[in-house]
Amino acid sequence: MAFEQKSGMSLIVKTITRLTVGLILIFGIYIVLHGHLSPGGGFAGGVIIALAFVHLMLAFGKDAVTTRISKEMASNLESIGALMFLVIALIGYFGGSFFLNILSKGTPFELFSSGTIPLSNAAISLKVGVGLFAIFLALVILEGSKREK
């Protein structure tokens, strides 16, 4: 059982992860951006994006990810996502009614259509993706701090 890297799982898992994690991320982004036309949307896409990072963390150990995305940054991004969603709702509020879809709706079934919905989807996916990842990170850090004792 001799492997080069100490942290993370075996070489097979790492290689497969390297190949698939980008695809998972892109699929998540597709789900978010296409959410107003097909099944999916902010929450489902956000979960998939979060799972891409969780996948990376499981395969390469927590240090591979925590050095790039710290807990503070995750927490800040989550708040930014929530505030973005609120701002989108507030644009509607000042344009007539809370959550009013005031942007141009465009033609149906095209990517750039349905006004504020894609923007809301993006905000939700940021909130959910980072939030879910932060939950996982918090649990991992909690577990790690326990083991050190």
Place this chain on the structure above:
Amino acid sequence: MTLYLLCLALFSVGLYGVLRKRNLVKIIIGLGIIEYSMNLFFVLLGYRYHGRAPIDAQAQDILNMVDPLPQALVLTSIVIGLGVTALVISIAIRIYEKYGTFDITKIKRLKG
């Protein structure tokens, strides 16, 4: 009707887990089962036989769709369930840190 009764059975399994199990993690799993049985029930309420997914696509009639509203509501409910589960699990981990056990019969520092 059978499907609804199966939901009820699933709900009972979850309730049994919450009420009878002594391990904190098993209680949380029971809670999850309760949530899923509810969600399943709500989705089934909006189902109609031979209906199709409620997506507005080009060149399709919208007559035989299932009810989309319960699906939207269940999605919300799933998000809420996610929040509760994450919170409860982190509390359970902290409890394990403090008490060194997951057994609820040993966790009774409060007088009740």
Place this chain on the structure above:
Amino acid sequence: MQNANIIPLFVIIPLAAAFLISLIGRYVSLRFTNAISGLACFMLLGFSLYSVYVLQAQGIPALVYKVGGWAIPFGICMVLDGLTAFMLVTVNLVAFFVSIYSLSYMDKYTDRPKFFTLFFLMLTGMNGLIVTGDLFNLFVFLEIASIASYALVAFGTEAEELEASFKYAIMGSVASSFIFIGIAFLYGFTSTLNMADMAQVLNSKPNLWVVPFVTVLFLMGFGLKAAIVPFHAWLPDAHPSAPASISAMLSGVLIKTLGVYAMVRVFFNVLGVSQAVLSMLMFLGALSMLVAVFLAVSQWDLKRLLAYHSISQIGYVILGIGLGTPLGILGGLFHLFNHSVFKSLLFLNSGSIDYAVGTRDLNEMGGLKEKMPLTSSTNLVASMSIAGIPPFNGFFSKLIIIFACLQKGYLGYAVAAVIGSLLTLASFMKVQKYAFLGTLKEKYSQIKEVPLAMQFSMICLAIICILGGLLLLPALKFFLNDAVNVLLEGREYARVVMGLSGR
């Protein structure tokens, strides 16, 4: 319809404050965080008072706001009527003073931005639950407030707090499941989620078992959130475990908003009450009144004693509302307001003692009157209020409830209310004797009165306790009467809301 624009602000302001504090709280000074939270609470209080003024000045029964501009049965709507305005004032009044109090009190704890984030999320949930006119939206806001409160109970992350929070979270989630199933059945039967539309459908569509069945589910769900006696087991653990300012919020307004308000709104305005439901409410109210007060008398932990009294006082509210007569509902709602004021004051007092002395055990205290004159005198006011001594507000509301019981011929319930009041008096005499009177212990000779912000909140709440009875004066009575009328009109609520939305 311009005035209806204030309704979504009750959700927007706390939500924005919560995430703004969570985003910048780590980088700016504490003073800035304090300023944001104080300002947000002040604005909420101002808008809630303004909403009362608007309803009164325009002389209309309700204001309706269509979220996203969607027509009523299809989109979510927000409704501002007498009961909503009443609850908004109650919640935001307590929240304002609690937030001022927390500015100093939270020095004991480390992570203040997280505290205020959770505090404002809880406030978002409560305000949203009060203003919404949509049944599923009500459930979502209820869960937001509940989850924030689970986290706040565990805020100290000590062993007991975690245990209490776990218990509370599990029981609260099961209660939410019952509420969710009830909503699912109602949706399956009526095919709508708008409360006004649902009431109309239930009016016209004959139903044999849906309404009783859903009533039972909601009674379990909301009853557990309100901690009525068979469902009260979580409250005496959860409320004392939170930081004192949060205990004040939980006992003062959370159980009333999530439990009592949601229950009476759904029962009276959507499902429609029958005599059977009213009898059940009265019985459960009287039961919690008596059982909890008996349990309270024997407690030695100050906050635990107060928590048991919360259950008992909720019993008075439920008993009053359950009578179903105008006088009974008036008494119940008035007691709800009074209880939220004096119970939050009592919890803030216990927090002050904890802050200065560092204990919650009544045996450890004694003679605190000379060192902490302000805490002691405000506590005296609140104790007299909760026990129902004449000049204070608790007296008037209890008197109205007892009169209403007698008026309807329920002599037993009236006697039970008197007994409960006497035992309440007894247990608060005990608090006064052991905590404030007697001789000061040697080791506490160095303690000081609490900081100014905490004193300010306590003084203001005590003044409201003393002046609360004035709400019954004819000039101010519209505040309560509007709320009572909303409950009395029953399913007419549907006609009012639908009629207004047509404009």
